Amino acid sequence: xxHPRIGLIGLGTMGRALALNIAENAEPLAVYNRTTSxxxxxxxxxxxxxxxxxxxxxxxxxxxxxxxSLATPRxxxxxxxxxxxxxxxxxxxxxxxNDDDLIIDAGNANFHDTxxxxxxxEAAGVPFxxxxxxxxxxxxxxxxxxxGGGPRDHWDRVAxxxxxxxxxxxxxPCATWMGTGGAGHFVKAVHNGIEYADMQMxxxxxxxxxDGMGRDAxxxxxxxxxxxxxxxxSYLVEISGxxxxxxxxxxxxxxxxxxxxKAGQKGTGRWTVxxxxxxxxxxxxxxxxxxxxxxxxxxxxxxxGQDSFGAAPLLLPEGTLSDDTLEGAMIAxxxxxxxxxxxxxxxASAHYDWGLPMPEVARVWREGCIIRSSMLxxxxxxxxxxxxxxLIFAPFFHDLVEQHMPALRTTVATALSHGLAVPALSAAxxxxxxxxxxxxxxxxxxxxxxxxxxxxxxRTDRDGKDYHGxxxxxx
Ligand code: 6PG
Numbered sequence: 278x279x280h281p282r283i284g285l286i287g288l289g290t291m292g293r294a295l296a297l298n299i300a301e302n303a304e305p306l307a308v309y310n311r312t313t314s315x316x317x318x319x320x321x322x323x324x325x326x327x328x329x330x331x332x333x334x335x336x337x338x339x340x341x342x343x344x345x346s347l348a349t350p351r352x353x354x355x356x357x358x359x360x361x362x363x364x365x366x367x368x369x370x371x372x373x374x375n376d377d378d379l380i381i382d383a384g385n386a387n388f389h390d391t392x393x394x395x396x397x398x399e400a401a402g403v404p405f406x407x408x409x410x411x412x413x414x415x416x417x418x419x420x421x422x423x424x425g426g427g428p429r430d431h432w433d434r435v436a437x438x439x440x441x442x443x444x445x446x447x448x449x450p451c452a453t454w455m456g457t458g459g460a461g462h463f464v465k466a467v468h469n470g471i472e473y474a475d476m477q478m479x480x481x482x483x484x485x486x487x488d489g490m491g492r493d494a495x496x497x498x499x500x501x502x503x504x505x506x507x508x509x510x511s512y513l514v515e516i517s518g519x520x521x522x523x524x525x526x527x528x529x530x531x532x533x534x535x536x537x538x539k540a541g542q543k544g545t546g547r548w549t550v551x552x553x554x555x556x557x558x559x560x561x562x563x564x565x566x567x568x569x570x571x572x573x574x575x576x577x578x579x580x581x582g583q584d585s586f587g588a589a590p591l592l593l594p595e596g597t598l599s600d601d602t603l604e605g606a607m608i609a610x611x612x613x614x615x616x617x618x619x620x621x622x623x624x625a626s627a628h629y630d631w632g633l634p635m636p637e638v639a640r641v642w643r644e645g646c647i648i649r650s651s652m653l654x655x656x657x658x659x660x661x662x663x664x665x666x667x668l669i670f671a672p673f674f675h676d677l678v679e680q681h682m683p684a685l686r687t688t689v690a691t692a693l694s695h696g697l698a699v700p701a702l703s704a705a706x707x708x709x710x711x712x713x714x715x716x717x718x719x720x721x722x723x724x725x726x727x728x729x730x731x732x733x734x735x736r737t738d739r740d741g742k743d744y745h746g747x748x749x750x751x752x
Pocket of ligand 1: 383410411412469472541542543544545546646647
């Protein structure tokens with residue numbers, strides 16, 4: 278019997294899906310899970326449902342047996358929980374491996390961990406890459422978007438396998454090497470930050486329809502489905518339409534009316550915001566989205582707030598906001614959010630010396646991942662022409678912004694004046710207004726800083742840095 282070259286450790290939902298994808302679209306592989314019953318269950322399930330694929334899986338009930346079942350040089354994909362479990366598996370694996378065996382962390386690792394693991398691997402002279410995988414269970418099974426990081430030659434060893442299992446945009450596989458160290462996991466984190474913001478803006482629009490216009494979930498779902506045929510075409514708008522139109526089988530009520538309004542999060546959006554702050558990159562739409570999830574978790578406080586201050590008072594007068602206006606608002610908000618995400622990637626690329634391929638980032642997100650949308654192809658073209666420029670200055674997006682900014686402004690102004698919370702959409706307007714104001718109000722901040730701490734400022738009329746106001750001289 279021939280030994281597989283690829284192994285996968287971690288048979289949770291994503292690991293199982295990725296294993297079947299590899300078996301179907303690339304090559305046979307060995308699989309292992311710390312709890313053997315999970316492996317047995319996976320094999321039995323696959324044998325019952327996809328027997329041809331079961332024949333391409335070599336299960337192992339010990340880590341040693343798993344390693345021995347692989348042909349050398351090995352490539353071992355880890356699909357275990359991010360954090361300490363990854364370090365544990367690596368520590369257990371390394372003594373069993375040869376120096377040219379490659380470990381690939383395909384979980385949602387924090388890129389700082391990936392940087393550290395990459396350094397440790399380099400110091401030990403053993404190959405390691407960290408790669409972000411997006412697309413949820415369906416993507417993992419039938420074609421995810423893959424963002425790789427680590428030494429290029431290690432990526433190249435497995436690139437053909439990864440390209441075979443990745444989603445395809447036309448004929449182009451959505452699997453790309455982003456840079457050294459934690460570059461791939463950083464790009465994945467920013468993907469997730471954008472994911473949070475995209476989701477939040479959809480949720481805010483849903484809120485305007487529901488609380489400002491009194492529309493039921495099914496009608497809102499139908500509107501999202503219609504928007505999915507226009508410039509907003511995207512996986513998240515598509516599934517939002519499906520979520521809104523679904524009915525709870527138990528009660529017969531709209532599913533959305535049964536779901537508790539308390540959003541979960543595993544931390545990748547938060548990491549994006551933390552890194553943006555470290556890098557001094559303004560990403561207020563993404564920050565607002567993370568903050569909104571945090572606020573959503575304060576259920577009791579929000580209830581108390583409503584009891585003491587009252588909820589948003591009235592429905593909007595008929596005809597105040599049209600569906601077209603809300604669609605335009607979403608288009609403008611989306612552009613702001615992506616412009617900020619790419620700006621963060623740009624800042625990180627310079628800081629970590631990654632040389633991130635900006636148009637490739639947009640390309641790798643066109644299919645397979647959660648934020649896939651038709652607009653990403655236009656973003657790729659814009660970034661191809663001007664990879665270092667903010668997206669709002671690319672002619673295509675500049676025109677779209679000019680066209681749809683009034684809709685975003687009207688939507689936000691109307692929502693705010695009626696007490697409807699639109700944190701991400703309003704962050705988009707405010708960021709845009711700052712971005713098109715050559716003379717901002719930070720002169721006041723500098724004056725204040727100098728007043729209380731003699732921090733010094735630059736003058737508009739002279740060169741040099743360390744000027745002080747008259748207050749510094751006791752004036
Ligand atoms: C993806 C998703 C995936 C997962 C998130 C959910 O790209 O496939 O981003 O990674 O759905 O981890 O994140 P939260 O639990 O933080 O919402």
